[in-house]
Amino acid sequence: MHKVTVCRKAHFNAAHRLYNPEWSDDQNSEVFGKCSNPHYHGHNYDLIVKVSGYPDPQTGYVVDMKKLKDIIHEEVTSRFDHKNLNLDTEEFRRVNPTAENIAVVIWNLIRDQIDQELDLKVILFETERNFVEYPA
Amino acid sequence: MHKVTVCRKAHFNAAHRLYNPEWSDDQNSEVFGKCSNPHYHGHNYDLIVKVSGYPDPQTGYVVDMKKLKDIIHEEVTSRFDHKNLNLDTEEFRRVNPTAENIAVVIWNLIRDQIDQELDLKVILFETERNFVEYPA
Amino acid sequence: MHKVTVCRKAHFNAAHRLYNPEWSDDQNSEVFGKCSNPHYHGHNYDLIVKVSGYPDPQTGYVVDMKKLKDIIHEEVTSRFDHKNLNLDTEEFRRVNPTAENIAVVIWNLIRDQIDQELDLKVILFETERNFVEYPA
Amino acid sequence: MHKVTVCRKAHFNAAHRLYNPEWSDDQNSEVFGKCSNPHYHGHNYDLIVKVSGYPDPQTGYVVDMKKLKDIIHEEVTSRFDHKNLNLDTEEFRRVNPTAENIAVVIWNLIRDQIDQELDLKVILFETERNFVEYPA
Amino acid sequence: MHKVTVCRKAHFNAAHRLYNPEWSDDQNSEVFGKCSNPHYHGHNYDLIVKVSGYPDPQTGYVVDMKKLKDIIHEEVTSRFDHKNLNLDTEEFRRVNPTAENIAVVIWNLIRDQIDQELDLKVILFETERNFVEYPA
Amino acid sequence: MHKVTVCRKAHFNAAHRLYNPEWSDDQNSEVFGKCSNPHYHGHNYDLIVKVSGYPDPQTGYVVDMKKLKDIIHEEVTSRFDHKNLNLDTEEFRRVNPTAENIAVVIWNLIRDQIDQELDLKVILFETERNFVEYPA
Secondary structure: OOOEEEEEEEEEEEEEOOOOOOOOHHHHHHHHHHHHOOOOEEEEEEEEEEEEEOOOOOOOOOOOHHHHHHHHHHHHHHHHOOEEHHHHOOOOOOOOOOHHHHHHHHHHHHHOOOOOOOEEEEEEEOOOOEEEEEOO | OOOEEEEEEEEEEEEEOOOOOOOOHHHHHHHHHHHHOOOOEEEEEEEEEEEEEOOOOOOOOOOOHHHHHHHHHHHHHHHHOOEEHHHHOOOOOOOOOOHHHHHHHHHHHHHOOOOOOOEEEEEEEOOOOEEEEEOO | OOOEEEEEEEEEEEEEOOOOOOOOHHHHHHHHHHHHOOOOEEEEEEEEEEEEEOOOOOOOOOOOHHHHHHHHHHHHHHHHOOEEHHHHOOOOOOOOOOHHHHHHHHHHHHHOOOOOOOEEEEEEEOOOOEEEEEOO | OOOEEEEEEEEEEEEEOOOOOOOOHHHHHHHHHHHHOOOOEEEEEEEEEEEEEOOOOOOOOOOOHHHHHHHHHHHHHHHHOOEEHHHHOOOOOOOOOOHHHHHHHHHHHHHOOOOOOOEEEEEEEOOOOEEEEEOO | OOOEEEEEEEEEEEEEOOOOOOOOHHHHHHHHHHHHOOOOEEEEEEEEEEEEEOOOOOOOOOOOHHHHHHHHHHHHHHHHOOEEHHHHOOOOOOOOOOHHHHHHHHHHHHHOOOOOOOEEEEEEEOOOOEEEEEOO | OOOEEEEEEEEEEEEEOOOOOOOOHHHHHHHHHHHHOOOOEEEEEEEEEEEEEOOOOOOOOOOOHHHHHHHHHHHHHHHHOOEEHHHHOOOOOOOOOOHHHHHHHHHHHHHOOOOOOOEEEEEEEOOOOEEEEEOO
16 A cells, blocks of 8 residues: 545635845846736636645545645635735745745645645646646 | 637736725725735736637638737737736726726727627636626 | 626535436436436536626626625535435425536526626536536 | 526547638738648647527436437547548538638538527637637 | 656546444544535546556557556446445445545556556546545 | 746647558558548647756746746747648657657757756646656
């Protein structure tokens, strides 16, 4: 018997801009292009959280999806949905909200809430065409 | 022979907030909830433009999709993509950017560029679960 | 200015079987095939509810999506989700739960909750490949 | 009671080129661009067939989906799947296989197989971004 | 040259309930909630079967998709489609049909039919938002 | 900190046939079936390119998606879109254009354009139901 991975999808809508405060506006504009628009733009973020382990023989569950759903809601959706990531959140005040960094932040937020014996991975879709996985 | 409808899909990413400037902040918050967040939130907008008419017997085209694609790019995508609809656009300075109003604005922008004998309809997805059609 | 249509997507998971109690088992089996399995089978039903009217000039809304979402939850999802349509619901005790009939039942349930000046239409997906619209 | 629309999705993969034999190669290339590549290109065509009418009170069916599926297979899929539309089919020997024309041809092929009291409409996706509806 | 993975998607519709026969009804209800409804509910299950190996230099195939399609039909779809997993199948008479357990059962059914030099993995979608992978 | 994977989706439409020139027509037909139609058929190919590495602390990027998009366009889309893979491309003159072989060819084309410290993987969808990953 191998481990099984359980996956749960969620989503949130947020505004952001890509911006490195140590750079000039010109440098930000050159590197990040229209993604650095000072008035922000936004996305429908789709999130997949993947948890791997051995199913409990009593329940047949690796993890109770209902509990995983609640953890995602508490740690991610309620924190980021309908927010401006740069202005409204602690997590991205000093961290540039690229898809890569958002995925790492989300992984860290969820990691503490999941049994340490279970493996964790997140996939974050910024658009249908751009998405990231963490860890690789 | 009946008319045929030709449909073209496009997308853009934008920030917005719902806000009626004639109302108090409390009233805006009460009516629009988290959609009225003063720091904005955002969406991946998917747009479907539908044009109906009789195919040209020479080309078999109701409308050349390549030209329709260019019209959508010029009138919609280049105008709204990676923008803050409330702050960066003329169209929504005094118009509340609900999905309904965005669809009407887009329809008007495209209507002038399409042969008047052709019928026009737009579908705008704010999220996968919320979308509007104009005209109904 | 024309009417605008506002659309909201929801889903529920249910078991059902197709069955006409006035027919013999053989006749049911002949007409409905494996869809008449006496032990039931099931679907992830996707539902799109479409409401058409003129946007309110104060809000820019035809209908408040949050209220529409609540109506769908109360009238449809909470009633049918994780249920056996034939055994657990009043609506399908004497009505064969074909996609056609489920769509008509859902339309009637929602119709009373929506302002009579607004037009209503529902689309019900039984699978990605089989779906119905009511009214046509 | 209104009419109900029953929809069935199918797909086929085919090669084609856009080409008007009354034109020079240059004119074909100018109008149809890379879609006129003499060696052909191809698509995964998705087809939705929509049939509208009143459900039979005995079955709850407007039309038996299993029969509709068979009609689509016989008239469309078996005829066009894994074919070169320009070279391998009677229908497009003299008809330019634009999405518009393919939709009209499919509608005519199916129309004869469906009860004349029932309304018929087809939607043909050439790509996820380009699709047509007939009748409009 | 590395191994290549070939993936094939299929689907089936089934009813099920989550239930541990060693527990009281109350305990089942407490742990499995509405998923334990005694009258069953159901899903459109989407299945992806992934087979990894080196392409045959003569065919360019890791595995013939047509044969893989037939194996999936014989071992999975014809066994579970339009069935009640708890009542109509040998496999889940004593195994709780959680997504985790269904994925493991399917993997075992297919494993015997695939060349032992090829790696096998399955992904099972219970809904668009809940899915599992085996092995992890 | 682990590596992050950045994914970018693209697509192209092409014609092809499966064919081994060292075999007789009968043998080709027996092995490849309708995929060996001498007049070709075609597909909308969807491509996902995955690049893994450590985000740059200055940009928060593993790789600039805009540059990745340009590489995919230059190396893949502009080369294969609206082409007959067997006749119009150098890459498949002597290589049978199975999904497996197309994925390997694309991986080799992109590999040279990506920093050698970054890992590369491609997923190629021939249809929604048939797709391959390289490396496995």
